[in-house]
Amino acid sequence: MTATSTLRARAGTDRPAYRSIDPATGQLVTEVPTATDTEAEEALTAAGTAFRDWRSRPIDERAAVAARVGELFAERADELAAIATQEMGKPVSEAREEAQFCAEIFGYFAEQGPALAADQALPTPHGTGRAVLQRRPVGVLLGIMPWNYPYYQVARFAAPNLVLGNTILLKHAESCPRAALALQQLMDDAGVPAGVYTNLFASHAQVADIIADPRVQGVSLTGSERAGAKVAEIAGRNLKKVVLELGGSDPYVVLDTDDVRESARTAFATRMGNTGQACNSNKRMIVMADLYDEFVAELTRQAEALTPGDPAEAAPGTFAPLSSRAAAEGLARQIRAAVDAGATLHAGGRLLEGPGAYLEPAVLTGITPDMAAHHEELFGPVAVVYRVADDAEALALANDTPYGLGGAVFSADPDRARRLAEGLDAGMAAVNAAEAEGAGMPFGGVKRSGYGRELGPLGMDEFVNKRLLYIND
Numbered sequence: 464m465t466a467t468s469t470l471r472a473r474a475g476t477d478r479p480a481y482r483s484i485d486p487a488t489g490q491l492v493t494e495v496p497t498a499t500d501t502e503a504e505e506a507l508t509a510a511g512t513a514f515r516d517w518r519s520r521p522i523d524e525r526a527a528v529a530a531r532v533g534e535l536f537a538e539r540a541d542e543l544a545a546i547a548t549q550e551m552g553k554p555v556s557e558a559r560e561e562a563q564f565c566a567e568i569f570g571y572f573a574e575q576g577p578a579l580a581a582d583q584a585l586p587t588p589h590g591t592g593r594a595v596l597q598r599r600p601v602g603v604l605l606g607i608m609p610w611n612y613p614y615y616q617v618a619r620f621a622a623p624n625l626v627l628g629n630t631i632l633l634k635h636a637e638s639c640p641r642a643a644l645a646l647q648q649l650m651d652d653a654g655v656p657a658g659v660y661t662n663l664f665a666s667h668a669q670v671a672d673i674i675a676d677p678r679v680q681g682v683s684l685t686g687s688e689r690a691g692a693k694v695a696e697i698a699g700r701n702l703k704k705v706v707l708e709l710g711g712s713d714p715y716v717v718l719d720t721d722d723v724r725e726s727a728r729t730a731f732a733t734r735m736g737n738t739g740q741a742c743n744s745n746k747r748m749i750v751m752a753d754l755y756d757e758f759v760a761e762l763t764r765q766a767e768a769l770t771p772g773d774p775a776e777a778a779p780g781t782f783a784p785l786s787s788r789a790a791a792e793g794l795a796r797q798i799r800a801a802v803d804a805g806a807t808l809h810a811g812g813r814l815l816e817g818p819g820a821y822l823e824p825a826v827l828t829g830i831t832p833d834m835a836a837h838h839e840e841l842f843g844p845v846a847v848v849y850r851v852a853d854d855a856e857a858l859a860l861a862n863d864t865p866y867g868l869g870g871a872v873f874s875a876d877p878d879r880a881r882r883l884a885e886g887l888d889a890g891m892a893a894v895n896a897a898e899a900e901g902a903g904m905p906f907g908g909v910k911r912s913g914y915g916r917e918l919g920p921l922g923m924d925e926f927v928n929k930r931l932l933y934i935n936d
Contacts, residue, residue, distance in 0.1 A: 481640040481664050486552035486784040487774055489818025495640040495664055503669045506661045510603045510630045511678045513658025518600045518628035522580060526573045529626050531653040533569030536562050536614070539649065543614060545775070546641045551610050552784040552820060554777035557737060564902075565618035568918065571902035576626035579923040585931075592935040599928040600628030602680035605673055607634045607694065609686045610786055611740045613642035619906065620683045620706075621660065623922040629680075630658060632673065634665045638787065670694075675701045681926045684708070685742075688911055706915030706925050708742065708907060710840040711868030714861035715745030715897070716883060718854065718874040723754050726873065727761035731846060733897045735824065738783045739844035740790075742912075743869040743891070743898060746841055748848045749857050755850040759809060759828060762846050766810035766824040784820035785843050791820040794843040798825055801836040805829060812845070838865060854883055862888045867910035871897050890916075 483493040498506070517525070536543070544558035553561070585594040604624055608616045613635070621631055635643035647662040665673065674682055674697045684694045685708040698705045715733070720726040733745050750758045772781025785791040795814040802808050811823035824844035830837050841847065851857045861870060861883075869891035874880035877894060884892040890908035893899050907916040915925055 486820035509658035530573035536566035572622040607684040610636035619917040707913030709913040711742040731765040763809040868908035868912040
């Protein structure tokens with residue numbers, strides 16, 4: 464049975480809904496039914512049909528459409544922010560910044576994309592003829608996106624591929640239907656042709672069939688290791704390229720500082736970004752022994768000073784809920800398991816009563832390699848701190864993780880910090896900065912953090928046919 468016929472054969476089965484639940488209140492906001500198999504097939508057909516026209520348009524024309532998408536992200540930043548805040552609890556100021564970053568991303572690829580995709584002359588064997596490396600679109604792509612950055616994750620996948628001439632089916636997280644609909648409306652209003660970008664409220668079974676369908680040429684997933692492994696398995700069986708951006712447990716190494724308390728405050732503020740729900744957050748703080756006690760004490764003061772607040776107001780001194788009650792309960796269990804195994808909880812870690820998803824920001828020390836927390840990703844507002852004696856121990860600990868997304872090293876001596884950063888087993892390393900964030904900065908990891916890159920020049924090079932054209936003249 465073909466993938467298309469499988470979609471049609473299941474029509475009329477159960478249709479679990481995409482549900483938007485406000486994590487601050489636990490109240491249901493919106494419920495959207497999962498697509499029927501007929502709707503999924505129609506979306507796939509439309510994407511395949513649209514590809515033939517979209518790829519034939521001049522790249523400057525596609526870039527102009529992408530530029531308009533970026534402009535609408537900027538114009539609608541407040542509207543989009545309100546949706547993200549209610550849908551996944553993101554502090555409204557951060558949600559606004561996310562929408563504005565999407566404007567930057569689309570602007571970058573609209574401006575730089577034509578040059579990044581330009582033909583490249585190559586030297587020929589024995590100097591005869593002409594050879595050109597061409598970058599051509601490959602076809603329909605499936606994007607499977609998460610809830611933690613409901614706009615940014617889509618933008619960094621969609622922007623370069625729309626400019627390249629690929630068409631996109633977008634399966635968003637089940638908890639973000641309003642964000643998904645707002646993105647579709649934005650694309651439509653920007654002049655993205657029908658079928659070039661299509662939001663699809665697909666089921667997991669439909670996703671598997673879409674990946675297998677011969678009309679689909681690639682898949683990009685940002686999400687959990689479990690989801691990434693399943694998608695990669697299906698794609699592998701069907702010889703489809705995949706880009707995976709999965710979990711992370713990034714090291715944040717502090718070698719020395721002139722102001723320990725300020726360094727700790729910066730580290731804590733970084734960890735609290737998006738309420739700790741970022742793949743490349745500084746989940747493991749590795750601090751030299753002579754700084755450690757004061758550093759932990761300041762982190763504890765910072766955590767204890769926070770009170771639960773409304774993410775729509777994002778008042779200073781407050782913390783926001785996690786994305787869901789289930790997420791908060793899961794993180795609370797991880798914290799309890801670490802403490803039961805011998806770790807020290809200096810602050811927070813308590814799940815607040817009520818239907819909301821509030822978990823007090825926590826500070827944990829004493830994590831050892833025999834504890835699950837040493838190897839797991841703590842996806843939320845938990846600062847884990849390790850004490851080390853020297854640079855060699857810091858580097859060994861930084862690399863003692865199944866993940867390899869990013870890492871940062873801080874020192875008053877940039878050369879010392881760079882030497883350690885050079886040894887990080889990660890896709891991204893920063894010196895005296897938490898990260899290098901920007902539309903032109905490639906994003907991605909190694910090991911169990913996935914493979915492939917998004918953003919920057921490398922973001923144009925994933926789903927593209929790097930075709931050799933040789934002319935013997």
